[in-house]
Amino acid sequence: MASNVTFIGAGNMASAIFGGMIESGYPREAITATSPDDAMLAPLRERYGIHTETDNNAGVANADVVVLAVKPQIMHDVCAAMRDATQDRKPLIVSVAAGLTAETLERWLGGDLPVIRCMPNTPSLVGSGASGLYANRLVDDSQKSIATTLMESVGIVEWVDEEVLLEAVTAVAGSAPAYFYLVFEALEEAGVKLGLPAESARRLAVQTGLGAARMVQQGDADPAQLRRNVMSPNGTTERAVTHLEEAGLRQIFLEAAEVCAARAREMGEELGKQ
Ligand SMILES: NC(=O)C1=CN([C@@H]2O[C@H](COP(=O)(O)OP(=O)(O)OC[C@H]3O[C@@H](n4cnc5c(N)ncnc54)[C@H](O)[C@@H]3O)[C@@H](O)[C@H]2O)C=CC1
Numbered sequence: 001m002a003s004n005v006t007f008i009g010a011g012n013m014a015s016a017i018f019g020g021m022i023e024s025g026y027p028r029e030a031i032t033a034t035s036p037d038d039a040m041l042a043p044l045r046e047r048y049g050i051h052t053e054t055d056n057n058a059g060v061a062n063a064d065v066v067v068l069a070v071k072p073q074i075m076h077d078v079c080a081a082m083r084d085a086t087q088d089r090k091p092l093i094v095s096v097a098a099g100l101t102a103e104t105l106e107r108w109l110g111g112d113l114p115v116i117r118c119m120p121n122t123p124s125l126v127g128s129g130a131s132g133l134y135a136n137r138l139v140d141d142s143q144k145s146i147a148t149t150l151m152e153s154v155g156i157v158e159w160v161d162e163e164v165l166l167e168a169v170t171a172v173a174g175s176a177p178a179y180f181y182l183v184f185e186a187l188e189e190a191g192v193k194l195g196l197p198a199e200s201a202r203r204l205a206v207q208t209g210l211g212a213a214r215m216v217q218q219g220d221a222d223p224a225q226l227r228r229n230v231m232s233p234n235g236t237t238e239r240a241v242t243h244l245e246e247a248g249l250r251q252i253f254l255e256a257a258e259v260c261a262a263r264a265r266e267m268g269e270e271l272g273k274q
């Protein structure tokens with residue numbers, strides 16, 4: 001029988017994940033989502049046919065898996081208010097919150113709990129997510145496999161065996177959709193400056209991004225080789241790529257990834273003091 005999964009918080013991330021689970025055939029009767037606001041739960045009941053609760057403790061009461069999907073800033077209060085119900089039930093805890101460590105979450109929920117931390121990203125909303133997962137000492141193989149099933153319903157999954165590596169996952173996947181959107185914005189602006197209508201520039205740039213990503217994913221060659229295949233000697237691409245390299249693009253991405261990872265750590269430390 002399918003595990004009962006309760007989502008605490010029913011926003012973007014939660015609805016992406018349970019939407020993906022249902023699309024992959026997970027029984028909707030086994031899914032519950034909570035939010036204090038029933039007005040936001042009503043359309044979810046209608047669209048997905050899942051159970052909903054405005055009381056988090058009621059949601060935890062028959063859960064095998066509790067997915068924590070509220071904002072990190074309110075997580076402490078949400079966990080503290082669920083402590084007794086969680087300790088009674090001892091479900092698997094899966095958190096998608098940025099920064100908060102497994103130790104912090106376990107402590108806030110009263111201790112002695114299997115906790116999986118997950119760093120997903122927003123393309124999960126369209127089934128093309130990329131998530132990093134880390135399990136604490138109390139998680140067993142069957143629980144790892146449940147978490148893999150949950151997150152693979154919205155994209156790919158990479159397990160890490162050291163929690164600190166989730167900061168790197170945040171830098172190259174969790175936050176990274178925003179870097180690609182920035183590149184699309186910049187290419188659209190450049191296309192417009194060179195005379196294209198904005199809509200054409202956007203369509204061309206986005207389709208190119210999609211095509212380039214698909215070629216890398218097919219795995220015939222690594223990105224460096226695929227890049228060289230576009231670069232005819234003394235041609236247009238060589239001129240553009242040389243400019244990007246000389247302007248320090250690689251170093252800029254490295255620095256962005258470093259400040260991103262550092263902020264994940266800082267958020268965890270700040271919020272973990274509670
Ligand atoms: N947006 C992103 O790119 C990513 C977000 N995350 C993490 O996902 C988590 C959720 O983020 P989003 O879904 O984007 O936020 P959201 O704002 O869309 O959803 C949060 C939900 O929590 C509900 N909520 C508020 N107070 C509550 C309470 N006391 N009890 C139960 N539910 C309550 C709200 O009604 C809302 O539905 C965050 O912890 C964030 O760090 C992780 C990776 C990527």
Ligand SMILES: O=C(O)[C@@H]1CCC=N1
Pocket residue numbers: 098170174175
């Ligand atoms: O920006 C943030 O803090 C969250 C975590 C990863 C993506 N969005």
